[in-house]
Amino acid sequence: MSLSQERPAQGLVVAIDGPSGSGKSTIGRHLASSFGLAYLDTGAMYRAVAWYARERGLALADTSPAVVASVDQAAAELARALPLVEPLDPEEQVFVVDGTDVTAAIRTSEISTVVSRIATNLAVRAALRERQRAIIAHETTPQGWSGGRGIVAEGRDITTVVAPDATVRILLVAGEEARLARRAAELFGAADEAAIEATRDQVVRRDADDATVSEFHVAADGVVTLDSSTLTLPETLEAAIRIVEQGRA
Ligand code: DC
Numbered sequence: 001m002s003l004s005q006e007r008p009a010q011g012l013v014v015a016i017d018g019p020s021g022s023g024k025s026t027i028g029r030h031l032a033s034s035f036g037l038a039y040l041d042t043g044a045m046y047r048a049v050a051w052y053a054r055e056r057g058l059a060l061a062d063t064s065p066a067v068v069a070s071v072d073q074a075a076a077e078l079a080r081a082l083p084l085v086e087p088l089d090p091e092e093q094v095f096v097v098d099g100t101d102v103t104a105a106i107r108t109s110e111i112s113t114v115v116s117r118i119a120t121n122l123a124v125r126a127a128l129r130e131r132q133r134a135i136i137a138h139e140t141t142p143q144g145w146s147g148g149r150g151i152v153a154e155g156r157d158i159t160t161v162v163a164p165d166a167t168v169r170i171l172l173v174a175g176e177e178a179r180l181a182r183r184a185a186e187l188f189g190a191a192d193e194a195a196i197e198a199t200r201d202q203v204v205r206r207d208a209d210d211a212t213v214s215e216f217h218v219a220a221d222g223v224v225t226l227d228s229s230t231l232t233l234p235e236t237l238e239a240a241i242r243i244v245e246q247g248r249a
Contacts, residue, residue, distance in 0.1 A: 011140040011167075012037060012150030012248055015158040017216045018172035020203045021179030023228050023236055027172060028154040030237050031244060032090035038139045038146040039090035042155035042162070045128050047106035048097050049079045050115045055098075060114040076123030086135060088145040090152070109187075112202050116209035119156075125213065132162045157214040159223045168247030170240060171219040175229040179203055 014031060018024040025041060032039035053060055053075050059067060060075070085096045095103045105111065118124055132153065138144045139151035153162065159169040174182075183203050184195035211217065219225045224243050228236040 011148060012244075013136055013140065013163055013166040013168075014150070014152040014244055014247075015163045015166035015169045016152065016154040016172055017156055017159045017170075017214075017223075018154075019174075019179060019207045019216055021183040022172045022174045023182065023233065024154045024172045026233060027228075027236055027240050028152045029090040029093070031240055032152040034237075034241060035152075035244065036146065036149050037090075038088035038144060038149075038151040039093070040086070040088065040132065040135055040139075040151055040153040041093065042128065042132055042153060042158065044093070044095055044106060045082075045084065045086075045131070046119045046124075047111050047115050048084050048095055048102060049075065049082055049124060049128070050111050050118045051102050051106050052078050052082060052097055053118065054111075054114070060117045072121050072123070075118060075121055076127060079118075079121075079124040079127040082127075082131075086131075088135070088139070088151070109202065112206070116206050119210055120213050122213070125157075129157075129162055132158075136163055156210055156216040160215060160220050164220075168244050169220075169223040170243055171216070171223050171225045172236075172240075173217070173225060173227050173229075176204065178229045 012035065014037065016024050016028050029039055050060065056078060058071050058074055060071065062071065083098045087093045087095060093103070094101060095106060136151055136153055139146050140148060142148040155162070159166065159171060180196050180199055180203055181191040184191045184199040187199055188195040226236065226239055226243065231239065
């Protein structure tokens with residue numbers, strides 16, 4: 001018997017936030033598989049908008065005052081019209097924008113470097129927030145991918161803004177050193193000093209930029225903090241499963 005059959009979870013919404021490298025995507029996907037839920041990676045949606053904006057020739061790296069407002073406005077329009085097919089199967093996260101498979105392209109360092117420009121655009125955030133809420137609501141109905149079992153949604157503002165009334169809300173944190181080492185291993189296959197330095201911009205600078213629009217370092221009222229700094233992946237998953245089981249009881 002699979003875990004999903006052992007743990008039927010009617011209309012469960014699990015919201016997970018946390019900084020880069022805290023492990024929330026891995027934990028979110030595993031949690032969704034364990035409970036038979038859909039999985040929504042909202043960071044990938046911001047990355048998809050960044051990819052689409054670059055594809056359309058928007059000068060995302062140009063911060064000169066003469067162009068900032070028009071680029072931001074164009075980015076918001078693209079976010080509202082984004083032709084993204086949202087993958088909800090935690091075991092098969094394939095992102096298709098406008099007929100192009102962008103699964104690998106949205107993880108490149110070119111996109112990681114400019115995505116905060118998209119994520120700090122409040123009109124983009126408003127557009128994606130509405131999409132995310134619609135997907136979450138749909139997953140609690142029988143017509144959803146999960147057949148109404150529910151969804152795990154992860155990002156930076158899910159516990160606070162997108163789904164503050166989620167059944168279970170988790171803030172997954174880890175110390176900066178642990179997060180840098182994990183991302184360096186992911187990106188470069190090693191966590192030596194050079195790899196950690198090369199990763200620093202993508203973790204520390206990006207989180208600092210992103211923190212100007214979302215609070216994801218301190219848990220809001222009712223949000224359970226899980227610190228994975230000294231835990232292995234299986235230990236973190238086990239702790240997250242316990243939090244979900246307690247929260248939905
Ligand atoms: O988790 P990630 O690295 O894939 O996120 C990509 C970017 O989107 C990152 O700059 C943070 C931002 N983001 C956000 O602002 N709000 C979310 N709900 C999810 C991601």
